[in-house]
Amino acid sequence: MTLEVLLFIIFATICAVSAVLMITRPNPVISALFLVLNFCSLAGLYLTLNAQFIAVAQVIVYAGAIMVFFLFVIMLLNPEKEKKFFEHRTSLRIFIVAIVALVLLQVLYIIFLSNPSEKISTDVARSIQTGTVENIGREMFTNYVLPFEAAGYLLLAAAIGALILAKRKFE
Amino acid sequence: MFSVGIIGVLTRRNAVVVFMCIELMLNSANLTLITFSSFLGDVGGQLFVFFVMAVAAAEAAVGLAIIIAIYRNRLTVNIDEINILKW
Numbered sequence: 001m002t003l004e005v006l007l008f009i010i011f012a013t014i015c016a017v018s019a020v021l022m023i024t025r026p027n028p029v030i031s032a033l034f035l036v037l038n039f040c041s042l043a044g045l046y047l048t049l050n051a052q053f054i055a056v057a058q059v060i061v062y063a064g065a066i067m068v069f070f071l072f073v074i075m076l077l078n079p080e081k082e083k084k085f086f087e088h089r090t091s092l093r094i095f096i097v098a099i100v101a102l103v104l105l106q107v108l109y110i111i112f113l114s115n116p117s118e119k120i121s122t123d124v125a126r127s128i129q130t131g132t133v134e135n136i137g138r139e140m141f142t143n144y145v146l147p148f149e150a151a152g153y154l155l156l157a158a159a160i161g162a163l164i165l166a167k168r169k170f171e
Numbered sequence: 172m173f174s175v176g177i178i179g180v181l182t183r184r185n186a187v188v189v190f191m192c193i194e195l196m197l198n199s200a201n202l203t204l205i206t207f208s209s210f211l212g213d214v215g216g217q218l219f220v221f222f223v224m225a226v227a228a229a230e231a232a233v234g235l236a237i238i239i240a241i242y243r244n245r246l247t248v249n250i251d252e253i254n255i256l257k258w
Contacts, residue, residue: 028188151225162233
């Protein structure tokens with residue numbers, strides 16, 4: 001077993017366990033912290049997949065900015081007692097479990113019964129080359145300039161919209 | 172991870188936690204994109220993940236602003252009690 005496979009297994013386990021813990025903790029602060037752990041292990045997974053730039057962006061943008069924002073809002077709002085969802089609602093429980101099982105089955109079906117494409121390369125050198133900042137930057141400012149600018153405008157509009165929504169006292 | 176996110180969205184009653192579960196689902200989609208981009212040697216997937224991150228940041232900002240506005244009005248973040256879109 002190579003080091004890469006070992007790292008992948010470790011990170012994937014942390015990822016799955018922290019995701020499950022996140023949705024089962026009743027306290028929103030604790031579940032936010034588990035989400036941070038999930039994002040960090042996801043960044044590790046990106047590193048084992050040779051996506052260095054995205055891994056760094058994941059830690060900075062998600063685990064840094066977005067989760068600080070979430071924690072800030074959680075602490076701004078009063079933590080209130082959350083009622084147990086699954087009490088006396090058996091039919092709803094069966095319905096939810098059926099939906100989730102269906103989605104999971106579909107994903108597994110696609111993964112296991114599809115033929116692996118012949119395009120899949122095991123060329124590690126090329127794969128490492130793909131994820132560098134240089135390569136991503138070149139591609140982003142040549143072929144993907146329009147989406148990049150659109151993303152900039154989207155962020156600007158979202159910032160203004162969030163300010164207006166949070167400031168206004170309606171009714 | 173995507174399935175865990177769906178369970179979270181459907182079962183949790185706190186709007187902020189529901190938002191975090193949506194982030195979780197976005198991230199599981201990102202992981203698939205990165206994986207395929209890595210194995211196909213194509214940089215497009217990683218760029219797409221970058222744009223998904225930008226959209227997720229915008230979505231989180233607007234969503235949390237909405238939650239704060241609702242909390243100010245109704246003094247609750249329980250999504251069972253928020254029914255202002257119903258009539």
